[in-house]
Amino acid sequence: MRAIAVSAFRADPALVEMPKPEPEAGEVRVRIEYAALNPCDWQAAQGSLDDGLAPRVFPLVVGVDFAGRVDMIGSGGNRFRVGDQVFGRTAGPASGAGTYCDYVSVPQDSAITLVPDGLPLRTAAALPSAGMAAAEILEIAVLRGHESLLVIGAAGGVGSYLTQLASARDVRVLAAVRGDERKRMAALGATVTIDTTDRPLEAAVRETCPDGVDALVDLVSTTPDAFAARAALVRGGGIALTTRGVATGAALPADVTGIDFRLEPTPVLLDVLAEGVAEGVLRVPIDIELPLEKAPQALDRNRTGGARGKTVIVL
Numbered sequence: 001m002r003a004i005a006v007s008a009f010r011a012d013p014a015l016v017e018m019p020k021p022e023p024e025a026g027e028v029r030v031r032i033e034y035a036a037l038n039p040c041d042w043q044a045a046q047g048s049l050d051d052g053l054a055p056r057v058f059p060l061v062v063g064v065d066f067a068g069r070v071d072m073i074g075s076g077g078n079r080f081r082v083g084d085q086v087f088g089r090t091a092g093p094a095s096g097a098g099t100y101c102d103y104v105s106v107p108q109d110s111a112i113t114l115v116p117d118g119l120p121l122r123t124a125a126a127l128p129s130a131g132m133a134a135a136e137i138l139e140i141a142v143l144r145g146h147e148s149l150l151v152i153g154a155a156g157g158v159g160s161y162l163t164q165l166a167s168a169r170d171v172r173v174l175a176a177v178r179g180d181e182r183k184r185m186a187a188l189g190a191t192v193t194i195d196t197t198d199r200p201l202e203a204a205v206r207e208t209c210p211d212g213v214d215a216l217v218d219l220v221s222t223t224p225d226a227f228a229a230r231a232a233l234v235r236g237g238g239i240a241l242t243t244r245g246v247a248t249g250a251a252l253p254a255d256v257t258g259i260d261f262r263l264e265p266t267p268v269l270l271d272v273l274a275e276g277v278a279e280g281v282l283r284v285p286i287d288i289e290l291p292l293e294k295a296p297q298a299l300d301r302n303r304t305g306g307a308r309g310k311t312v313i314v315l
């Protein structure tokens with residue numbers, strides 16, 4: 001099968017031929033039709049997510065999100081049948097299950113579920129990682145209607161979903177982006193869009209929320225100091241959440257709760273997201289669609305920023 005893989009951490013991702021994975025007991029093998037790009041794909045390829053504990057599997061096939069059809073079932077009980085349309089998120093390249101490739105084998109009880117009738121596979125592929133992260137973050141932040149949520153990096157995958165899910169609950173979303181994204185973010189439900197290349201973040205936030213925001217979701221800061229500076233915009237008693245693992249060691253205001261978010265994928269969450277799309281609550285903002293052989297360039301581009309919604313890879 002074709003795959004985009006790296007031969008070692010920090011090597012350039014390249015198109016290679018690999019054997020098809022055989023499904024083990026309790027697994028399904030999926031013929032992937034679409035994969036979606038997430039920053040964790042290039043982060044894993046460069047070794048940033050390596051904890052030194054999980055086995056390292058090279059060539060490491062990049063990618064975690066997928067949509068396609070079940071083409072083979074491993075031995076034992078299984079809730080899927082050959083031919084089912086499915087989508088999901090694998091446990092990641094360290095598990096030997098990347099998704100920028102023609103086939104992947106995953107446990108039938110992992111984060112994989114049926115694609116409901118009417119949901120195109122390419123749309124389903126763009127949901128798992130960013131959609132589940134947005135949904136879980138919203139649960140953790142326990143925001144009620146009219147409370148305020150500042151999202152830094154709101155124009156990308158997680159931010160585009162989070163803005164929609166939060167505004168559907170009447171949360172006031174302050175979307176911090178780089179560039180003039182007012183029209184796009186307003187269409188996703190943002191109350192205010194702040195172009196941080198045009199004006200200082202703090203002044204813009206204080207204009208709308210003089211006492212600070214109820215919650216901060218920082219998708220961007222890569223150091224505890226940068227995160228702490230943004231958490232200073234949260235009111236006393238509020239929360240400051242990072243997806244970049246920089247809350248530990250950050251000097252946050254004493255009465256602001258810092259959270260290091262870690263995604264916990266589940267099939268139930270995938271069903272909830274698919275339902276949200278079916279009901280029209282959630283739009284799937286696919287920005288770029290490209291063939292597998294162009295995936296290395298797309299990874300490079302994402303590393304330098306500029307994401308506007310999701311990039312989908314066609315197998």
Ligand SMILES: NC(=O)c1ccc[n+]([C@@H]2O[C@H](COP(=O)([O-])OP(=O)(O)OC[C@H]3O[C@@H](n4cnc5c(N)ncnc54)[C@H](OP(=O)(O)O)[C@@H]3O)[C@@H](O)[C@H]2O)c1
Nearest residue numbers: 039133153155156157158177178219243262263305306307
């Ligand atoms: N911990 C977890 O379990 C978990 C789960 C999901 C995601 N994440 C992480 O969360 C981060 C975001 O994920 P994603 O899928 O949303 O990534 P993405 O789709 O690549 O979007 C990132 C967005 O941030 C913007 N950005 C970068 N610097 C900015 C700044 N200073 N001010 C405003 N916007 C800025 C980028 O656009 P511009 O460059 O044009 O500004 C882009 O729109 C990634 O690092 C990802 O690995 C972690």
